[in-house]
Amino acid sequence: xxxxxxxxxxxxxxxxxxxxxxxxxxxxxxxxxxxxxxxxxxxxxxxxxxxxxxxxxxxxxxxxxxxxxxxxxxxxxxxxxxxxxxxxxxxxxxxxxxxxxxxxxxxxxxxxxxxxxxxxxxxxxxxxxxxxx
Amino acid sequence: xxxxxxxxxxxxxxxxxxxxxxxxxxxxxxxxxxxxxxxxxxxxxxxxxxxxxxxxxxxxxxxxxxxxxxxxxxxxxxxxxxxxxxxxxxxxxxxxxxxxxxxxxxxxxxxxxxxxxxxxxxxxxxxxxxxxxxxxxxxxxxxxxxxxxxxxxxxxxxxxxxxxxxxxxxxxxxxxxxxxxxxxxxxxxxxxxxxxxxxxxxxxxxxxxxxxxxxxxxxxxxxxxxxxxxxxxxxxxxxxxxxxxxxxxxxxxxxxxxxxxxxxxxxxxxxxxxxxxxxxxxxxxxxxxxxxxxxxxxxxxxxxxxxxxxxxxxxxxxxxxxxxxxxxxxxxxxxxxxxxxxxxxxxxxxxxxxxxxxxxxxxxxxxxxxxxxxxxxxxxxxxxxxxxxxxxxxxxxxxxxxxxxxxxxxxxxxxxxxxxxxxxxxxxxxxxxxxxxxxxxxxxxxxxxxxxxxxxxxxxxxxxxxxxxxxxxxxxxxxxxxxxxxxxxxxxxxxxxxxxxxxxxxxxxxxxxxxxxxxxxxxxxxxxxxxxxxxxxxxxxxxxxxxxxxxxxxxxxxxxxxxxxxxxxxxxxxxxxxxxxxxxxxxxxxxx
Numbered sequence: 168x169x170x171x172x173x174x175x176x177x178x179x180x181x182x183x184x185x186x187x188x189x190x191x192x193x194x195x196x197x198x199x200x201x202x203x204x205x206x207x208x209x210x211x212x213x214x215x216x217x218x219x220x221x222x223x224x225x226x227x228x229x230x231x232x233x234x235x236x237x238x239x240x241x242x243x244x245x246x247x248x249x250x251x252x253x254x255x256x257x258x259x260x261x262x263x264x265x266x267x268x269x270x271x272x273x274x275x276x277x278x279x280x281x282x283x284x285x286x287x288x289x290x291x292x293x294x295x296x297x298x299x300x
Numbered sequence: 301x302x303x304x305x306x307x308x309x310x311x312x313x314x315x316x317x318x319x320x321x322x323x324x325x326x327x328x329x330x331x332x333x334x335x336x337x338x339x340x341x342x343x344x345x346x347x348x349x350x351x352x353x354x355x356x357x358x359x360x361x362x363x364x365x366x367x368x369x370x371x372x373x374x375x376x377x378x379x380x381x382x383x384x385x386x387x388x389x390x391x392x393x394x395x396x397x398x399x400x401x402x403x404x405x406x407x408x409x410x411x412x413x414x415x416x417x418x419x420x421x422x423x424x425x426x427x428x429x430x431x432x433x434x435x436x437x438x439x440x441x442x443x444x445x446x447x448x449x450x451x452x453x454x455x456x457x458x459x460x461x462x463x464x465x466x467x468x469x470x471x472x473x474x475x476x477x478x479x480x481x482x483x484x485x486x487x488x489x490x491x492x493x494x495x496x497x498x499x500x501x502x503x504x505x506x507x508x509x510x511x512x513x514x515x516x517x518x519x520x521x522x523x524x525x526x527x528x529x530x531x532x533x534x535x536x537x538x539x540x541x542x543x544x545x546x547x548x549x550x551x552x553x554x555x556x557x558x559x560x561x562x563x564x565x566x567x568x569x570x571x572x573x574x575x576x577x578x579x580x581x582x583x584x585x586x587x588x589x590x591x592x593x594x595x596x597x598x599x600x601x602x603x604x605x606x607x608x609x610x611x612x613x614x615x616x617x618x619x620x621x622x623x624x625x626x627x628x629x630x631x632x633x634x635x636x637x638x639x640x641x642x643x644x645x646x647x648x649x650x651x652x653x654x655x656x657x658x659x660x661x662x663x664x665x666x667x668x669x670x671x672x673x674x675x676x677x678x679x680x681x682x683x684x685x686x687x688x689x690x691x692x693x694x695x696x697x698x699x700x701x702x703x704x705x706x707x708x709x710x711x712x713x714x715x716x717x718x719x720x721x722x723x724x725x726x727x728x729x730x731x732x733x734x735x736x737x738x739x740x741x742x743x744x745x746x747x748x749x750x751x752x753x754x755x756x757x758x759x760x761x762x763x764x765x766x767x768x769x770x771x772x773x774x775x776x777x778x779x780x781x782x783x784x785x786x787x788x789x790x791x792x793x794x795x796x797x798x799x800x801x802x803x804x805x806x807x808x809x810x811x812x813x814x815x816x817x818x819x820x821x822x823x824x825x826x827x828x829x830x831x832x833x834x835x836x837x838x839x840x841x842x843x844x845x846x847x848x849x850x851x852x853x854x855x856x857x858x859x860x861x862x863x864x865x866x867x868x869x870x871x872x873x874x875x876x877x878x879x880x881x882x883x884x885x886x887x888x889x890x891x892x
Contacts, residue, residue: 170553173561174439177430184431191302191356191420207381221335237358238381 189228201234201279203227204252208241214248215267222268223251226275234279244289253278262289301336301378302356306419308343308505309498309537311351315367316340319351322370330379339428342506344419345660346406349389354401354419361401362387392656392678409676411638412662413646414462414499414622418506423541426548429509435554437625438513438520442562447477447521454521454624457632458644463489463580463617464695464721465797466643466710469624476522476604476614484524485613486515487603488621489585490531490538493577494693495744497724499648500618502660504531504538507622508545512568514624516559519566522614527568530585532575542570577694577748580722581796582607582615584750595752596796617722619648639665643709647720653690653727654681666707669699673727684729688812692721694741694748695801697808698734717808719801733830734813735820739767741805749798756799759790763806772833775821784810825892832876836892841866843888850880850889 171177205211205220220236227234244250247264251274254260263274264287277283305311305320323338344352349363353373360383362373369387376382388397389404401407412418421428429435441450455470476484488511492500504511515527531539546568549555557565571589578584579594586608588594607613623645627635636644643665649672650660656678663672669689673679680686688698697718699706706712710720728737742764751757766783769775787803794800810817819827826834839850839859846864851857858874861867869880881889 170551171435171560172553174443177435177439177560180427181430181433181436184427188421188428188431191304207379209380212379217335235357240381 199256201232201256202252202254203234203236203274203279204239204254205236206240206242206244206248206250206252207238210241210245211248211250216249218268219249219251219266219271222271223275226272230275230280232275232279234275247289250289255279263287264289303336303338303373303378304341304354304356304419305338306342306344306350306352307340307423308347308350308418308502310343310347312537314351316351316365318367319353319365319370322367323353323374326371326374327378330374332378336378339422340424341420342418342423343415343502343660344401345410345415345502345662346401346404346657347660348656348658352419359400359402361389361399361404363389405678406657406659406661406676409663409667409671410661411646411664413626413635413638414503414510414619414648415506415660415662416626417510418502421507423506423508424544426509426545426552426554429507433629434509434625435513437628438516438554439560440628441517441520442560442564447523450517450521450628451477453632454627457627457635458639458642459620459623459627459635460643460710461617462619462623462647462722464692464719466720469616469620472604472616473518473521473614475602476524476612479605479612481612483526483609483611484522485608485611486518486522486524486527487582487585487589487608487613487615488515488527488529488531489580489582489615489617490529490535491573491576491580491585492532492535492618492722493575493580493748494695494722494724496652496726497650497693497722499650499660499723501535501538503618503622503648504535505541508538508541509549510625511618511621512542512545512549512555514621515568516555516566517624517628518614518616518621520564522612524614525565525567527566528571528589528608529568530571530573530579530589533572534575539570539572546570576750577744578750578796578798581798584796585615586613593750595750596798598795619723640707640709640712642711647708647723649723649725651677651725651727653725654684654729654732655679655727656681663708665709668705668707670704672708672725673704677727680727680729682729684731686727687730687732688728688734688737690718690726690728690737690741690805691724692719692801692804693724694744695719695797695804696721696724697804698728698737698812699808700812717811718804731828731830733771733826733828734809734816735767735770735826736828736830738806738809739764739771742767742802745798745802749802753793753795753799755790755793756795756802759786759794760799760802762786763790763803767806770817770820771826771831773820773824773831777818777821780810780814780817780821829891832878835876835878836871837869837874837876837878837880838890838892839867839869840888840890843886845886845888847885849883849885853879853883855879 249266251266252262327336353362353365451473459469460466555567573579576594579588581596584594584596603613646662648662746760749756787807790803844866851859858870
């Protein structure tokens with residue numbers, strides 16, 4: 168271990184370490200943040216969802232995007248796996264299909280950060296029990 | 301993805317280490333060891349439902365996890381993203397599964413300052429502490445502020461000592477700072493001795509760095525280069541974590557000479573106490589550190605003038621220290637905006653006794669007992685009726701139903717005849733006999749009295765004898781009066797805090813439960829049915845079948861009767877052991 172010789176050293180170490188802890192901080196208030204859910208059922212994983220999830224996690228950490236990444240079960244769009252659902256507070260959730268690493272980066276850069284619309288959105292074709300109530 | 305496993309003493313006793321090991325193994329089996337991290341943290345506080353495993357980022361809170369469950373958690377949750385429903389917390393009212401700690405009644409009313417990092421970081425990893433602003437407060441104090449400015453800031457925050465006395469911390473530091481000497485000492489009092497209180501242990505186990513950082517800040521303020529943690533040897537895990545933390549600090553140069561290049565020197569060492577209650581009293585603690593018998597000395601001189609090795613010494617409790625870094629970083633206004641007029645900030649309480657959610661909680665000062673017991677604590681076990689809550693351990697008193705809406709702070713508790721103490725809260729229901737409760741605490745103080753002054757050594761012994769007499773059905777009303785008088789004399793004349801507060805459990809139970817004392821001495825009955833000697837066993841002739849089971853189980857041969865005929869108990873011979881009651885299959889034995 169290197170010695171911390173000044174307060175600037177301490178600040179630098181803190182910044183380097185912050186990302187690792189961010190994931191825990193953010194999980195305390197998930198409603199107020201952008202939530203990205205990667206469908207990680209057997210079908211999704213087989214189609215490469217794990218790589219997609221890692222790409223997204225690395226991307227938001229690198230760009231310091233205030234979002235939480237979670238995994239979900241099968242969304243039923245097995246034909247379009249890997250699928251990624253993005254919930255931006257105040258907007259309807261959107262599901263992207265056929266996501267690969269490149270597409271994942273586009274989702275973060277264009278849809279989440281800049282608010283641009285992207286191709287590849289799967290139209291919502293069902294209601295959940297929560298919508299009805 | 302992070303899996304946080306509670307590594308507090310409570311959860312470790314239920315094999316949480318094995319759980320962490322199994323989780324790691326299962327994760328390796330599915331080849332995700334680079335993506336999923338298992339972290340052992342400090343106490344989450346919800347000890348009732350331990351061991352606890354928390355999954356981040358989706359914030360799933362698994363309770364009562366067993367080592368066998370790890371495979372399912374990893375295969376279902378980590379791999380497939382499905383929560384393991386049977387391990388989720390079930391809301392006792394709605395009977396619904398709650399997956400997220402934020403929506404659990406236990407956590408909703410809590411505000412965590414002293415426990416901010418407990419259950420959140422790995423206590424054995426200094427980097428995680430630094431990432432959570434750790435040592436920034438020390439850095440701020442050393443580089444941007446003078447010692448007096450720091451003291452003023454603490455004074456302004458209104459922080460009072462969390463060990464029980466409630467003395468203003470800033471003032472204490474100022475007095476120690478004003479005394480000139482070649483060497484001064486900062487002492488952390490980690491001799492937590494109240495039965496049922498374990499907040500200091502949890503802080504040291506879950507966030508040892510916050511205490512070390514605050515001790516260094518205190519050293520800077522009062523001009524001390526040495527810190528000593530006086531900790532009881534009965535806390536092996538806390539000791540180990542403190543040692544690891546101190547070693548990491550030295551490696552980083554956060555303890556030692558020329559800290560952060562400012563020329564400030566500070567280091568800490570550990571001293572182990574043998575677990576004597578009186579050593580929580582600061583003068584006795586200092587005696588014990590010097591290798592002498594743990595006996596209190598007369599104040600003045602106060603430790604701030606002449607303490608350890610006759611040098612000015614500042615003694616603070618663990619929880620007090622844990623608040624300091626947060627106050628420095630967030631400002632005194634933030635801290636003093638929380639709490640009541642004279643008690644600022646939050647307080648950690650250890651909930652124990654007949655309550656559903658046993659555990660460690662931190663609430664703003666001014667929260668009512670009702671909120672703590674019924675909302676956070678989840679009410680009384682088994683739906684029984686609330687009778688009293690004992691606060692402040694052997695130094696405190698019992699509070700009753702009429703105090704339920706009193707906002708908890710230092711002054712309100714004293715006004716109600718109890719005290720804050722270190723924050724133990726033992727909840728009692730209708731089955732608890734208040735005379736026995738008072739007797740239990742007196743037994744403890746009689747054991748723990750150091751014997752230096754007569755009021756405490758002899759007086760408490762007499763109090764205890766009289767309580768025994770009342771519990772065995774031989775007491776009189778005069779005895780109750782005598783208890784009151786003697787109790788007050790001990791309070792006025794004892795040397796240290798131990799003796800001055802030891803009659804509180806007796807006095808407060810006499811005040812609030814006089815009828816119960818009266819029933820013991822005049823009617824010779826124990827309304828709660830706890831005092832064995834006051835029970836009267838009789839056989840109901842119409843229910844007795846004459847099976848002789850009771851007669852055969854009676855150890856003193858007090859039961860007689862012919863086979864297939866109703867039996868009789870000889871009250872003179874009966875020793876009230878209850879053996880016949882347990883044996884009888886026909887509910888023919890009646891207890892009064």
